[in-house]
Amino acid sequence: MITLEEIELSSPVEIIYVDNFKPYGEYRLYNNTITIDNSLSENHKIFTLVHEITHANCHKKECHCFYPTFNKTICEYHAYKGVLLFVKKHLEFRETFLQEVQRVLNIGMLWENHAEAMTQVIKLLEYKELLGDKL
Numbered sequence: 858m859i860t861l862e863e864i865e866l867s868s869p870v871e872i873i874y875v876d877n878f879k880p881y882g883e884y885r886l887y888n889n890t891i892t893i894d895n896s897l898s899e900n901h902k903i904f905t906l907v908h909e910i911t912h913a914n915c916h917k918k919e920c921h922c923f924y925p926t927f928n929k930t931i932c933e934y935h936a937y938k939g940v941l942l943f944v945k946k947h948l949e950f951r952e953t954f955l956q957e958v959q960r961v962l963n964i965g966m967l968w969e970n971h972a973e974a975m976t977q978v979i980k981l982l983e984y985k986e987l988l989g990d991k992l
């Protein structure tokens with residue numbers, strides 16, 4: 858089973874852990890760092906980190922979600938797709954991923970870009986293969 862340390866090593870930027878950090882994690886452009894809520898469970902830290910590392914990689918490779926103009930929904934779509942592809946390789950996280958999908962869709966009113974991005978992710982073939990029609 859993959860560990861948090863292994864994922865940390867794959868990060869292109871520095872990771873900072875802060876207790877009770879909301880909302881769970883953040884990739885900060887201005888100082889090129891990732892901040893993660895240290896109070897999360899190990900599984901949830903792994904998920905949040907994979908999501909934020911995808912943002913950092915998008916920025917690093919000048920992905921169209923950042924350039925020429927920042928598009929929040931496309932950025933979140935890429936990040937959740939990154940998590941989906943991670944779960945495809947590490948099937949033991951399938952149930953946790955399903956819970957995360959439900960959580961994001963349920964708070965959609967407050968987190969419009971995330972919910973919109975997740976709605977697109979659950980339409981992907983990879984998602985269907987992984988979780989069928991489960992939401």
Ligand SMILES: [Zn+2]
Nearest residue numbers: 915920922935
């Ligand atoms: Zn991107």
Ligand SMILES: [Zn+2]
Nearest residue numbers: 908912933936
């Ligand atoms: Zn994000």
